[in-house]
Structures are given as C-alpha cells and as structure tokens.
Amino acid sequence: MPTENVSKVSMVGKGNANIVVSFGDDKKVLYRLSIRYGESLEANNEYSLINWRFIQRKIVPKLGIYLCSMELVNLELTAELAQLYSSYVTINPAKPDTIISFKLPNLKPSVHFTNCIYRDHQTVLYSHSYQDSFIMEIKPKWLHNPLEYCRNCTHNKYKGRNISYCYRNLLFEKGDYLKDILSSSNISNEKLNVMIQYFCKEDNVLQKIYNEQLNTYQQVQNGNINELPLLMTLRDVTCFIRWNFSSNGEDSLLHSNVKASIIDVDLKPSEKKQHWVRMENILNSFDKKVFH
Numbered sequence: 001m002p003t004e005n006v007s008k009v010s011m012v013g014k015g016n017a018n019i020v021v022s023f024g025d026d027k028k029v030l031y032r033l034s035i036r037y038g039e040s041l042e043a044n045n046e047y048s049l050i051n052w053r054f055i056q057r058k059i060v061p062k063l064g065i066y067l068c069s070m071e072l073v074n075l076e077l078t079a080e081l082a083q084l085y086s087s088y089v090t091i092n093p094a095k096p097d098t099i100i101s102f103k104l105p106n107l108k109p110s111v112h113f114t115n116c117i118y119r120d121h122q123t124v125l126y127s128h129s130y131q132d133s134f135i136m137e138i139k140p141k142w143l144h145n146p147l148e149y150c151r152n153c154t155h156n157k158y159k160g161r162n163i164s165y166c167y168r169n170l171l172f173e174k175g176d177y178l179k180d181i182l183s184s185s186n187i188s189n190e191k192l193n194v195m196i197q198y199f200c201k202e203d204n205v206l207q208k209i210y211n212e213q214l215n216t217y218q219q220v221q222n223g224n225i226n227e228l229p230l231l232m233t234l235r236d237v238t239c240f241i242r243w244n245f246s247s248n249g250e251d252s253l254l255h256s257n258v259k260a261s262i263i264d265v266d267l268k269p270s271e272k273k274q275h276w277v278r279m280e281n282i283l284n285s286f287d288k289k290v291f292h
C-alpha cells in the first residue's frame with residue numbers, strides 16, 4: 001500500500017462513520033478516513049483493512065462499474081492531519097503514525113458545484129457555476145422492501161423527517177415521479193424531462209441497487225445469515241448522478257450525458273445486528289406507519 005505525505009488538509013464531508021478530506025489545492029482527489037471507532041486510530045486502521053477486503057470480495061462483483069473507483073492508501077500522520085483527526089478519534093502518540101484511508105475521485109468538484117439548489121436528508125441537488133451540469137446526491141435506502149409497510153417512509157417519519165417522497169416510487173413509477181422529488185428546485189421542465197429519461201432506463205442505478213438488494217435478501221432468507229451485513233450495506237449506499245447538458249444549435253433539442261456512481265459501501269460491523277433488530281421492532285410497532 002503506498003504511503004502519501006500530504007499537507008494543507010481541508011474537510012469536504014462528514015458522515016456518521018467517516019470524514020472526507022482533500023489536501024492542498026487538488027480538489028479532484030479525496031481521502032475518506034474512518035472515524036467509526038472513536039477510541040483509537042488503530043481500531044479504525046484495522047477496520048479499514050477488513051472493510052477494503054470486504055469491498056473487493058463482495059461489493060466489486062455486485063456493483064461493478066457503478067461503484068466509485070477507490071484505492072487503499074496510507075496517509076502520513078502529519079501534525080496538521082493529527083489535529084483534525086483527533087477531533088473524532090483518540091490518537092495514542094506511541095502508536096501508528098499513518099492513517100489507512102480510501103483515495104477516491106471527487107464526484108462533486110466543489111469549486112464549480114457551489115450552488116446547492118435543493119437539500120433534504122436523502123437528496124442534495126447541485127448545479128455547476130457556469131456549465132450546464134447538475135449533480136444529484138441521493139440515499140435511496142431500502143429499494144427492495146420485504147415489509148408490508150414502506151420501510152423508508154416509516155423510518156423517515158419515525159426520525160421526525162418531513163420527507164414526502166420515496167425512492168422506491170421513483171424506481172417503480174419509472175421517472176415521472178422525479179417531478180415530485182424536485183418540485184421545489186426550480187429546475188427547468190426541459191432538463192427535468194432529460195433527467196426523468198435516465199430513471200426510465202432499465203440499467204439506471206436504482207434498478208441496479210434494487211436487484212442486488214433483492215438477490216442478497218433472498219440469500220439471507222435461504223439461510224445464509226452471514227450475508228445480513230452485506231444486505232444492510234446495500235440498503236445504506238449513497239449515489240452521485242451527474243448530468244452534463246448541451247443543446248444542439250440547429251433543433252435546440254437538449255442532449256445530455258449522464259454518469260452514476262455509488263459510494264459508501266462500507267462493511268457493517270456485526271455488532272450492529274442488535275441495532276437493526278431494535279430498529280425493526282420499533283418500526284413494526286410504530287403507530288404512524290406509511291403504506292404505498
């Protein structure tokens with residue numbers, strides 16, 4: 001694994017279990033550092049290695065070209081990086097002097113995609129500052145839903161989120177439903193129609209995630225309980241979808257190319273099982289379940 005010596009660290013993103021940073025002026029490349037285990041850097045390094053093997057063995061064969069490319073690298077623990085990282089994880093000065101991280105392309109080069117035109121917990125829409133280009137960052141959650149109620153909408157309601165749409169509907173209503181999701185974004189109808197076309201395609205990223213969730217769910221149902229963490233990983237991915245628009249001068253028809261990438265495919269630690277059972281019980285007895 002290569003070791004990279006880096007400086008001028010900037011924070012790009014933060015989730016529940018990772019921070020995402022860039023170094024120097026290069027905003028095209030990001031580094032994703034696990035902060036899942038606050039008690040020690042060593043525990044995170046150990047987890048990152050196990051996670052990397054899991055992704056290569058289980059996720060790459062399933063998601064293939066949809067998966068964002070990534071590389072495993074050692075980051076030298078400079079004083080600057082240690083200062084930032086120690087806000088989340090305890091660093092023992094006598095222990096490792098590198099952080100194992102995932103190096104990946106920046107799917108939203110922030111110098112250009114500065115305009116956020118829509119945001120809620122499961123969707124963010126950005127527009128480019130001067131090109132005709134949009135990025136949607138979405139968390140579609142349980143696209144395959146084996147429950148009698150909608151897991152996504154019930155879960156959002158339980159968490160007190162006022163989100164009126166569901167990515168399962170976008171998958172099954174084949175595109176048009178995107179208008180409901182982005183109704184308050186002011187995006188032009190012409191562009192919205194081009195974006196809708198993507199979600200009508202058989203091989204759109206939601207369909208891919210649905211297929212893999214269904215396959216893995218069936219494996220678990222058939223007794224392969226060891227695949228439950230994989231199923232939970234597939235139910236918690238994030239997708240970036242980018243549209244670059246161009247209009248043809250002669251007929252002024254709008255054309256676009258589109259690229260979808262999946263990130264956040266981390267191995268769920270097996271100790272989360274109790275959390276999943278607890279959440280399932282809470283939602284099963286929740287009195288404001290959503291059905292659709």
Ligand SMILES: O=P(O)(O)O[C@@H]1[C@@H](OP(=O)(O)O)[C@H](OP(=O)(O)O)[C@H](O)[C@H](OP(=O)(O)O)[C@H]1OP(=O)(O)O
Nearest residue numbers: 015016017141155159232235236266268272276279
């Ligand atoms: O437990 P849930 O269903 O609330 O889902 C958690 C997510 O909540 P959300 O669906 O966004 O409200 C939660 O997302 P947030 O940090 O709340 O955005 C995490 O993705 C968490 O996974 P991990 O522990 O970081 O690996 C997720 O945990 P898992 O259930 O996927 O293990």
Ligand SMILES: Nc1ncnc2c1ncn2[C@@H]1O[C@H](COP(=O)(O)OP(=O)(O)OP(=O)(O)O)[C@@H](O)[C@H]1O
Nearest residue numbers: 013014015016017018020104105106107108263264
């Ligand atoms: N390759 C990337 N390009 C651009 N932004 C990214 C990239 N990877 C992560 N991010 C940003 O960083 C944020 C946090 O990253 P990530 O989702 O990997 O964290 P996490 O801890 O796994 O999240 P969660 O809380 O869902 O478990 C993302 O929501 C996204 O905005």
